[in-house]
Amino acid sequence: MNFSGCSLTASFTPIHSYLLKTNSRLPFAIFHRNLTKSKSLSAYTRKDQLLANAVMVAGRYPPPLFSVAPMMEWTDNHYRTLARLISKHAWLYTEMLAAETIVYQKDNLDRFLEYSPEQHPIVLQIGGNNLENLAKATKLSNPYHYDEINFNCGCPSPKVAGHGCFGVRLMLDPKFVGEAMSVIAANTDAPVSVKCRIGVDNHDSYNELCDFIYKVSSLSPTRHFIIHSRKALLNGISPAENRSIPPLKYEYFYGLQRDFPDLRFTINGGITCVDEANAALRAGAHGVMIGRAAYNNPWHTLGHVDSAIYGLPSSGLTRRQILEKYQVYGDSVLGKYGPRPRVRDVVMPLINFFHSEPGNGLWKRKADAAYQHCTTIKSFLEETLVAIPDRVLDSSVAKPAAGRDDLFADIHSMLPPPYNVREQEVVLYA
Numbered sequence: 166m167n168f169s170g171c172s173l174t175a176s177f178t179p180i181h182s183y184l185l186k187t188n189s190r191l192p193f194a195i196f197h198r199n200l201t202k203s204k205s206l207s208a209y210t211r212k213d214q215l216l217a218n219a220v221m222v223a224g225r226y227p228p229p230l231f232s233v234a235p236m237m238e239w240t241d242n243h244y245r246t247l248a249r250l251i252s253k254h255a256w257l258y259t260e261m262l263a264a265e266t267i268v269y270q271k272d273n274l275d276r277f278l279e280y281s282p283e284q285h286p287i288v289l290q291i292g293g294n295n296l297e298n299l300a301k302a303t304k305l306s307n308p309y310h311y312d313e314i315n316f317n318c319g320c321p322s323p324k325v326a327g328h329g330c331f332g333v334r335l336m337l338d339p340k341f342v343g344e345a346m347s348v349i350a351a352n353t354d355a356p357v358s359v360k361c362r363i364g365v366d367n368h369d370s371y372n373e374l375c376d377f378i379y380k381v382s383s384l385s386p387t388r389h390f391i392i393h394s395r396k397a398l399l400n401g402i403s404p405a406e407n408r409s410i411p412p413l414k415y416e417y418f419y420g421l422q423r424d425f426p427d428l429r430f431t432i433n434g435g436i437t438c439v440d441e442a443n444a445a446l447r448a449g450a451h452g453v454m455i456g457r458a459a460y461n462n463p464w465h466t467l468g469h470v471d472s473a474i475y476g477l478p479s480s481g482l483t484r485r486q487i488l489e490k491y492q493v494y495g496d497s498v499l500g501k502y503g504p505r506p507r508v509r510d511v512v513m514p515l516i517n518f519f520h521s522e523p524g525n526g527l528w529k530r531k532a533d534a535a536y537q538h539c540t541t542i543k544s545f546l547e548e549t550l551v552a553i554p555d556r557v558l559d560s561s562v563a564k565p566a567a568g569r570d571d572l573f574a575d576i577h578s579m580l581p582p583p584y585n586v587r588e589q590e591v592v593l594y595a
Contacts, residue, residue: 226286226312231442231474232256232391233467234433234456235290235315235360237322243506244460244514245284246494250487251467254475255459257287261317264293264302271305276502278309281494285312290360292317294331294341296348303352313389314353318342318361321397321407333397336365339377343384350386358389360433363417364396371417375424375584382428391454394418394434408434408457415572416579422449424584439469440568446474448573462520468562484518485558488546491515495542508545509536519553527552 233240233248235258245257262277270277280287289311293299303314320332335342342359350357359381363374381387395411402410413435422430431452432445442453459466464484471479482490495511516532519525531549539545550558 226256227254227475227477229256229286229431229452230446231439231470232288232431232452232454233258233459234454235259235261235288235317236456236460237261237320239460242280242498243495243511245287246281247487247491247514247518248459248463248467249284250482250490251463251480252470253480254477255467255470256312257284258315259287259289261290261292261320262302264291264295264298267291267302267305268298274305274309278306280309287311288313288315288358290315290317291349292320292331293345294335296345299345300348300352303349307353311355313356313358314349315358315360315391316342316346316349318359319391319393319397320404321362321399322404333362333365334399336361336377337368339380340384342377343381343387346381346385346387356389357385357387358391359387360391360393362393362395362397363414366396366399369396371420371581372584374417375421378421378425378428379584379586382425388427389429389431390421391431391433391452392418392421394432415576416581419449419576420580420584422451423580436572438466438568439473439565441572442474444568444573448576460514461517463514464518464562465520465566469565473565479562483559483561488515488518488550488558492542492546499541508539508542511542512536512545519557522553522557524553524557 231252231254233255237260240258240260245259248255248257259280267274267277278289289306289309291299291302291306291314293302299316306314317332318335322332335345346357346359361377363369378390381390394413394415394417395407396414397407398411415432415435418430418432421428429451431454432450433454433456436442436445436453436455437458442455445453455466468479471477480487495508498506499508499511500506512532516529519528528549531552532545535545535548539548
C-alpha cells in the first residue's frame with residue numbers, strides 16, 4: 166500500500182478571538198507563556214489567577230477548552246492514539262477505571278494505565294465508593310503522570326450506579342464525594358476534578374445541584390466540575406436512554422458559572438460539533454466536552470479542534486498519513502498482553518474514520534471480512550482501503566459542519582434564580 170498525502174489546511178474564526186473580549190477567562194495569549202513568571206498577572210483578578218493556574222499543567226499545555234469524554238470500552242489506548250494524531254490539543258480522558266481494578270491489578274498496571282507520551286494532555290477517570298481503595302488507586306497511578314485525576318459521579322449504568330453503588334448515585338451523598346476528593350487530592354500532585362450530572366431522579370432542582378457543588382468544593386480542593394447537563398434516571402431506562410430522554414438544561418450549567426465564580430466548569434451533553442462547542446464557549450463556558458460525536462465521526466469532529474477552538478496549527482496530516490502512523494502503532498502493540506490486543510481491538514476506533522464519505526459502506530464490509538484472517542494492521546489496511554477513493558484519503562478536512570444557531574440563544578435570560586448559601590456548616594459536618 167502506498168501512503169502519501171497533502172497537508173491539511175483550514176481557515177476558521179478561532180475561539181480565542183472571543184476570549185480576548187471577555188473577562189470570564191484570561192486572554193488566550195496568557196495560555197502560551199509561563200504564568201508563574203508573568204509580571205502582568207497582578208493586573209488580573211483572583212478568579213483569573215485561580216482559573217489560569219488550574220487549567221495549565223506546568224505551563225506545557227493549552228487549557229481544556231475542548232475535551233473528549235470518558236466512554237467505557239471506547240476511549241481506550243487505541244482510540245486515544247488515533248484522536249491525538251488528529252488533534253494535538255484536545256484533552257483526552259481514559260475510560261473509567263474502578264479503583265478496585267487498579268488496586269487488585271497492581272502487578273499488571275501497564276495494561277490499564279500505560280499510554281504514550283504523545284497522549285498528553287490526558288486525564289485519568291476513576292470510580293469507586295471505598296476511600297481506602299481510592300487513595301491506593303490514586304497513589305498507584307502517580308508513576309504514570311496523568312495531567313488530572315477525575316472522579317466519576319455521573320455514570321448511570323446499573324452496573325455502576327446500581328450494584329456498584331457509585332457513579333451518579335454518589336451525587337446523593339455529597340459529603341462522601343467531598344471526602345473522596347480530599348483523599349484523591351492528598352495522594353497526587355495532579356489537579357482533581359468531578360464529572361457529574363445536574364441531578365438524580367427527583368433530586369433535580371437547581372438548588373440541590375448547587376448544594377452538591379458547594380459541599381464538594383467546600384470539603385475538598387476540587388475546583389473543576391464537568392457537568393453533563395441532564396439529570397440521570399436510575400430505574401427504568403438504559404444508559405443510552407439516559408443520554409437522550411432526560412431533557413438538557415443548559416441554564417443550570419450557566420447558573421453554576423454565575424453562582425460559583427471561583428470554580429471552573431466544563432459543559433457536556435448534546436453538543437455534537439466544533440461549531441456548537443464554540444457557541445458554548447462564547448456563551449461563557451470555561452470548557453466543552455464532547456463524547457460520542459468525537460468517536461462516531463472523529464475526522465470531522467477532532468480535525469477542527471486545534472484551529473477552530475484553540476487558534477493553533479492543526480496536525481497537518483491527511484487521513485492517509487494518519488493511517489500510516491496508526492499502522493506503526495497498531496502493529497507494535499498487537500499481542501502485547503498475551504492474546505490481546507487483537508487486530509479487531511486495534512482497528513475498532515477506525516471504523517468511523519470515513520463517516521459519510523464515498524466508499525464508507527464497502528470499507529466496513531471489507532473490514533468485517535478482514536477481521537477474520539488478517540494478522541497485522543498493515544495487512545488489514547492493505548485489504549480494506551481499496552474501498553476508499555484516493556481523493557478521500559488525501560484531501561484536507563472539509564469545512565466544519567454548521568451547528569444549531571439557537572442552542573445557547575438567550576441562555577443568560579433563562580438562568581434559574583441565584584443560589585443562596587444556607588447554613589451549610591450544619592449540613593456539611595453533621
